[in-house]
Amino acid sequence: MITIFDVAKEANVSKSTVSRVVNNDPSVKDDTRVKVQAAIKKLNYAPSFFAKGIRTGKTKTIALLVPEYTNMFYGEMFNGVEDMAFKKGYVVVVCNTGNATSEKEYINKLLERNVDGIIYNTYNASKSTINFLEKLSQETPVVVMDELLGRNSNLNCVYTDGYNSSREAVHYLTKKGIKEIGYVKNNKSIQATKYRYQGFLQGLKECRLKYKKEYIYECTEEAKSNYMKAGKKAGEYFLSLQRKPSAIMTDIDLLAIGCSTQLIANGIKIPEEISIVGFDNIELGEISHPALTTIAQPTREMGCKAAEIIIDQLEGSERQVEKMVFTGELIVRDTTI
Structure with missing residues (x-):
């Protein structure tokens, strides 16, 4: 392994001079810098970031x-x-x-x-x-x-901006003639997506759609370890309703894909009977069947x-x-x- 001492010997300078060149010290003379850089290139020397970290x-x-x-x-x-x-x-x-x-x-x-x-x-x-x-x-x-x-x-x-993104998704669904929209919330301990749900509620108000408590499903704690499974449980819940929503929005894509999978497995036609909208635009959503409508984050x-x-x-x-x-x-x- 080539060390700083090998470079110093090759360039006929001190170790400290090599160190100053490596650290771009402006006090090093140009001819000395050229000589050290040539030695570094010849020996294929790679400075140790660990050692540099100790110094700097x-x-x-x-x-x-x-x-x-x-x-x-x-x-x-x-x-x-x-x-x-x-x-x-x-x-x-x-x-x-x-x-x-x-x-x-x-x-x-x-x-x-x-x-x-x-x-x-x-x-x-x-x-x-x-x-x-x-x-x-x-x-x-x-x-x-x-x-x-x-x-x-x-x-x-x-x-x-999850708030406005979800709000606008409600407007999109409403323009498609959908009047009853459900929502799959992440577990309450996961607060990072709270503004998405609030944007959904605001969208309902702006579109004059009725809020229905039975159309809101909140995932259990286990959602954090398996979102697909949590989404399937959400699908089971909506299947149990006598009157189902015509669309379901979700906090994240994996919940949407799990929910959609469960609904289809039980004979629900998507999107003819229930439309599904996710959030994140992960690659799996694009290749799932049917391909997922989603709110994309860059x-x-x-x-x-x-x-x-x-x-x-x-x-x-x-x-x-x-x-x-x-x-x-x-x-x-x-x-x-």
Whole structure:
């Protein structure tokens, strides 16, 4: 393995001079810099980021925290984060906080390892967690990725406007002649999608549609571990109703796909009898049968923007809170008329 000492010997300079060249120290003379760079190229020397991190306190590492891996949404987000991070010379570590006793404890362990920035996803952010993140952001760049945190904190945030996206989806269904719309809510402990449901309620009001309590299904706690199964249970619930809604909207795509699967298995024609609308636009929705109508989030673009905010704040002189709100796009496929 080639070391910094080998480069110093090849260039006939000191180890500290090689270190200054690697770290782009402007005090190094041009001829010395050229000589060291030639030695680095000849020996194919790769500087140790671990050693550099000890000296500078920076590791060029971004942590992406997600609450669980089963939601394909986070995989696409990771792709976006990595797109930007790799371009800028950073690496990304993905951390599943679902099994952690405390998200704060998990973050502290990352900070002990000199992680430079944190992109934070959660299902349930308490006020104490928000306070913790706001305090942390004074020292370490933090970007939060959901509407709940974005609206209720003084933190960098990147999210899709679920409230207006769901509201507009109700208008779309109403224009198709649908007057009775059901909804599948995530479990109440998962607050990240709460504004989607509120947007649905607002849409009902604006379209003068009657709110029916029996048309609202809330998933149980197990939804967090298996969304498809939770969606199927929602489908069973709607099958049990004597009068069924003519459309069902859901908090996320996996719930919609599970619900649709269960309805079809029991003889319900989709979309002829019941239309289905999801939220997220994961790839599985496009290839499912029938293909899912959904509200698309620009997930990869969101991840890219979050990484850009982190890196800009790490490498810039000023840290101003940045909020980026994307607009959801209704993608009409085969589960709606």
